Amino acid sequence: MTPLAQRQPGHLTLALPKGRIMEEGAALLSAAGLPLTLPRGSRALRHEFPGVTVLELRNQDVPVYVDLGVADAGIVGKDVLIESGRAVYEPVDLGFARCRLSLIREVGARGPVTRVGTKYPHAAREYLLARGLPAEVVKLSGNIELAALTGLADAVIDLVQTGGTLRANHLEELDVLFESSARLIVNRAALKLRRERLRPLIAALRELTSQVAEERA
Numbered sequence: 001m002t003p004l005a006q007r008q009p010g011h012l013t014l015a016l017p018k019g020r021i022m023e024e025g026a027a028l029l030s031a032a033g034l035p036l037t038l039p040r041g042s043r044a045l046r047h048e049f050p051g052v053t054v055l056e057l058r059n060q061d062v063p064v065y066v067d068l069g070v071a072d073a074g075i076v077g078k079d080v081l082i083e084s085g086r087a088v089y090e091p092v093d094l095g096f097a098r099c100r101l102s103l104i105r106e107v108g109a110r111g112p113v114t115r116v117g118t119k120y121p122h123a124a125r126e127y128l129l130a131r132g133l134p135a136e137v138v139k140l141s142g143n144i145e146l147a148a149l150t151g152l153a154d155a156v157i158d159l160v161q162t163g164g165t166l167r168a169n170h171l172e173e174l175d176v177l178f179e180s181s182a183r184l185i186v187n188r189a190a191l192k193l194r195r196e197r198l199r200p201l202i203a204a205l206r207e208l209t210s211q212v213a214e215e216r217a
């Protein structure tokens with residue numbers, strides 16, 4: 001991929017994560033006026049449309065591609081953005097993929113928290129440090145709640161939305177670290193170099209998401 005400054009200023013490169021954000025994210029970008037129709041079942045990782053390229057990435061890689069300027073903008077969960085520590089511009093809360101990052105234990109668990117399993121080690125360490133809890137943090141990759149059920153850890157820090165996973169596994173939420181939703185993120189240099197493409201996109205997404213917020217209220 002050509003570096004930011006060498007790509008045509010009128011062309012946008014967007015980073016979208018495969019998984020639960022992809023479909024709604026692409027639909028919002030289309031509603032905001034970008035000509036995207038992502039193919040279903042394709043193994044292609046890069047999709048070309050008039051004036052727009054979409055890169056299909058893992059969630060954690062979206063802030064990296066945007067911060068390093070390979071993508072001009074992207075969509076990612078606030079949880080992943082916080083964990084990445086990347087100082088990208090975050091102009092729009094898109095209002096979907098709402099969930100919260102929480103401290104979770106087995107119902108009725110007693111004793112000190114000495115080891116915590118999580119996919120979010122930076123956020124977890126910061127949280128534990130702020131509370132003076134000297135627990136070890138173990139980085140895991142999925143089905144995080146199993147760590148609390150099996151004794152791998154005596155608590156986990158993971159996402160909660162409906163609470164269905166907690167109820168199905170006899171777990172309880174003890175504290176909320178932060179709330180999350182999908183965000184538009186933008187490379188700061190691209191905001192200047194591709195101002196005439198990015199400013200209208202940001203404005204359209206703000207307009208669309210404020211409509212969504214009004215409909216919800």
Ligand SMILES: Nc1ncnc2c1ncn2[C@@H]1O[C@H](COP(=O)(O)OP(=O)(O)OP(=O)(O)O)[C@@H](O)[C@H]1O
Pocket residue numbers: 018019020021058059060076077078079080097098099159160161162180181182
């Ligand atoms: N149960 C949920 N309800 C609503 N939003 C969620 C839920 N779980 C995760 N999210 C949000 O959606 C984002 C993407 O979730 P998704 O399930 O696609 O990721 P994943 O497949 O677990 O990630 P990875 O790429 O690490 O495998 C998360 O970063 C979070 O912001």
Ligand SMILES: O=P(O)(O)OC[C@H]1O[C@H](OP(=O)(O)OP(=O)(O)O)[C@H](O)[C@@H]1O
Pocket residue numbers: 142143144145158159160161162163164165166
């Ligand atoms: O409160 P709930 O509505 O049950 O949602 C919370 C669950 O959703 C996410 O998992 P996901 O289904 O994405 O699987 P994962 O563990 O592979 O990320 C998250 O990690 C929780 O396990």
